[in-house]
Amino acid sequence: MTELVEHGKLFIGGELTDPLGSDAIEVVSPHTEQVIGRVPHASPADVDRAVAAARKAFDAGPWPRMTLDERIAVITRIKDAIAVRHEEIARSISSQNGSPYSWSVLAQALGAMMVWDSAITVARGYAHEERRAGVLGPILVRREPVGVVAAVIPWNVPQFTAAAKLGPALLAGCTVVLKPSPETPLDSYILGEIAQEAGLPEGVLSILPADREVSEYLVGHPGIDKVSFTGSVAAGRRVMEVASRHLTRVTLELGGKSAAVILPDADLASTVAGIVPAAWMNNGQACVAQTRILAPRSRYDEIAEAFAAAASALVVGDPLDAATQVGPLVAGRQQQRSLDYIRIGQEEGAKIIAGGGRPAGLEQGWYVEPTLFGGVDNSMRIAREEIFGPVICLLPYGDESDAAKIANDSDYGLSGSVWTADVEHGIDFARQIRTGTYNVNTFSLDMLGPFGGYKNSGLGREFGPEGYGAYLEHKMIHLPAGYGEN
Numbered sequence: 394m395t396e397l398v399e400h401g402k403l404f405i406g407g408e409l410t411d412p413l414g415s416d417a418i419e420v421v422s423p424h425t426e427q428v429i430g431r432v433p434h435a436s437p438a439d440v441d442r443a444v445a446a447a448r449k450a451f452d453a454g455p456w457p458r459m460t461l462d463e464r465i466a467v468i469t470r471i472k473d474a475i476a477v478r479h480e481e482i483a484r485s486i487s488s489q490n491g492s493p494y495s496w497s498v499l500a501q502a503l504g505a506m507m508v509w510d511s512a513i514t515v516a517r518g519y520a521h522e523e524r525r526a527g528v529l530g531p532i533l534v535r536r537e538p539v540g541v542v543a544a545v546i547p548w549n550v551p552q553f554t555a556a557a558k559l560g561p562a563l564l565a566g567c568t569v570v571l572k573p574s575p576e577t578p579l580d581s582y583i584l585g586e587i588a589q590e591a592g593l594p595e596g597v598l599s600i601l602p603a604d605r606e607v608s609e610y611l612v613g614h615p616g617i618d619k620v621s622f623t624g625s626v627a628a629g630r631r632v633m634e635v636a637s638r639h640l641t642r643v644t645l646e647l648g649g650k651s652a653a654v655i656l657p658d659a660d661l662a663s664t665v666a667g668i669v670p671a672a673w674m675n676n677g678q679a680c681v682a683q684t685r686i687l688a689p690r691s692r693y694d695e696i697a698e699a700f701a702a703a704a705s706a707l708v709v710g711d712p713l714d715a716a717t718q719v720g721p722l723v724a725g726r727q728q729q730r731s732l733d734y735i736r737i738g739q740e741e742g743a744k745i746i747a748g749g750g751r752p753a754g755l756e757q758g759w760y761v762e763p764t765l766f767g768g769v770d771n772s773m774r775i776a777r778e779e780i781f782g783p784v785i786c787l788l789p790y791g792d793e794s795d796a797a798k799i800a801n802d803s804d805y806g807l808s809g810s811v812w813t814a815d816v817e818h819g820i821d822f823a824r825q826i827r828t829g830t831y832n833v834n835t836f837s838l839d840m841l842g843p844f845g846g847y848k849n850s851g852l853g854r855e856f857g858p859e860g861y862g863a864y865l866e867h868k869m870i871h872l873p874a875g876y877g878e879n
Contacts, residue, residue: 456593541618
């Protein structure tokens, strides 16, 4: 029996504080379907308190006025504490959202630590102030913190996405109100404790678990200067609409329907080994998952057979079991969504070549078999809509131009990959695909480069100098003619 984790307070302005509302969030295990945690549900009044604390800390507090080195020292303590407590963080996340524990250790916890670390590297090398020779005389260009940030994160990779927003925002000198998903609020208390022990000044960080209604109140709050949101396309559109009322700056990291393109010369064994974990990663609950696999017709049958065998061999089970490769989906609604798409795919004429239902022996929990559809046409809903579950499409293509056309024929443009014996040719192919992140013979997400999407996959970038710059405003100071000349 899993011990119930209960928190009675909210982390507001750096301190655990009694909530002003009485509502609670119950966290349910996707494996047992039992309640494993309970935390306060933040109310609009709690949002007002958190924004006021962040506003005061930004407008009059020490954090934006510290040197960058002083801020880096605090953030380094946060990063180091996450590394020390990474197993605890991984277990907490896996118990809430079903991520396989082995994946949570690497991607949820240590991955978050790497994001914090990369943000430090970027901030250290960033030109926060520079002199330029202007047309009318010398100018000084400064980058200054944007202000109070609302960071809204999803349930699938909560610590990773929190770090992607908090790292650059805090290093830039911003103050932040972090809004975790109601499905995964428990690990945010670990983060709050770490931030408190690291020495963040009063008001700099608040953490408010809440639902969409309160999220919308936060995003539309007049005290917020910037919103950074990760989630669905529909929610992203709403965030942009609400934030526009105050011309609040917005960064959106949204969905994907990424294509892994196998060129005719690719080595099949290494290609399957590379694509399978990228397709079914985090139980299919990843925006960058390679959910469309494009195979040349000349090799389609052998590729289909190899991927079907690999999908069938994936170990499905308890997310806290070290041997598990695919765990349950985060909620019953997500399980039903995947099962509905499996039915839709069959009705559209696609053929199930692996999986296709609930795993045998796992009647309890929100499980869906790793599923592979063959004979998929790119016009089918299962090829066009983000399922966010362990359901993958295998699509045949003719020549290479046809492959590029199919890969680009999507409302999304977040990730993708190409697999070939000729890396230089793979790079040439990558240049043809309209997507924000691309891979040649690998699958990765480097935190020192820009991450984000084309088309409906988002607006703006995270990571690298591009992501750091999203938390800065640009100021130009005109200087008198001849100033600074020898």
